[in-house]
Amino acid sequence: xxxxxxxxxxxxxxxxxxxxxxxxxxxxxxxxxxxxxxxxxxxxxxxxxxxxxxxxxxxxxxxxxxxxxxxxxxxxxxxxxxxxxxxxxxxxxxxxxxxxxxxxxxxxxxxxxxxxxxxxxxxxxxxxxxxxxxxxxxxxxxxxxxxxxxxxxxxxxxxxxxxxxxxxxxxxxxxxxxxxxxxxxxxxxxxxxxxxx
Numbered sequence: 085x086x087x088x089x090x091x092x093x094x095x096x097x098x099x100x101x102x103x104x105x106x107x108x109x110x111x112x113x114x115x116x117x118x119x120x121x122x123x124x125x126x127x128x129x130x131x132x133x134x135x136x137x138x139x140x141x142x143x144x145x146x147x148x149x150x151x152x153x154x155x156x157x158x159x160x161x162x163x164x165x166x167x168x169x170x171x172x173x174x175x176x177x178x179x180x181x182x183x184x185x186x187x188x189x190x191x192x193x194x195x196x197x198x199x200x201x202x203x204x205x206x207x208x209x210x211x212x213x214x215x216x217x218x219x220x221x222x223x224x225x226x227x228x229x230x231x232x233x234x235x236x237x238x239x240x241x242x243x244x245x246x247x248x249x250x251x252x253x254x255x256x257x258x259x260x261x262x263x264x265x266x267x268x269x270x271x272x273x274x275x276x277x278x279x280x281x
Contacts, residue, residue, distance in 0.1 A: 086275040087168075090196050090215035093224070098216060101199045101230050103129040105185060105223030129225035133249040134179040135256070149251035151180065158184070158244045160195070160237040167280045170273035173262045174200055174208045174231040180249035180257075184235065185223035186242050193220040193240040196277060198233035208261055210269070215277050231261070238279055 091097065095104050105128050108114075117124045135151040186193075197216040200208040208231040218224065220242050226232055235244065250257045263269035 189220035
């Protein structure tokens with residue numbers, strides 16, 4: 085069974101999967117706003133919707149249902165309390181980015197992000213599984229079609245504000261892939277993520 089040690093997430097090592105959303109150390113394009121009481125940092129991630137907006141009358145792909153941004157909160161209230169975590173499934177959003185931004189992050193809580201490449205059979209490639217450790221001051225933004233595991237929260241609960249373009253068509257919005265013995269897993273567990281550093 086594959087055992088994966090999560091690595092600290094950086095802009096560079098996560099670039100193939102999406103973007104890390106964080107306050108930049110320095111940004112020459114930052115501007116003063118709100119009468120000089122705040123600084124605005126723009127374009128920290130590329131948020132993509134590959135489906136037409138509901139108001140697009142010239143829909144180039146009529147087989148796809150139009151989608152709108154869903155701003156939601158995921159309350160991850162049950163941290164994992166074991167030293168390892170078994171990966172049994174991955175999911176993807178074929179037509180939309182998906183952003184997770186911790187709310188009220190104080191740097192004392194962590195979460196694990198797990199990703200994998202898409203294979204020629206349009207399923208996740210088990211050998212490409214990667215895991216990243218993030219503290220709760222960082223957000224992440226998945227590119228469309230990136231296989232990933234639902235959030236794995238450790239240490240303490242974390243609430244995330246999320247944004248995903250959704251149409252209400254289940255398979256267009258979120259596709260799940262459950263690992264089975266045939267897909268190279270042992271009893272449905274494809275890999276073990278090491279949660280203790």
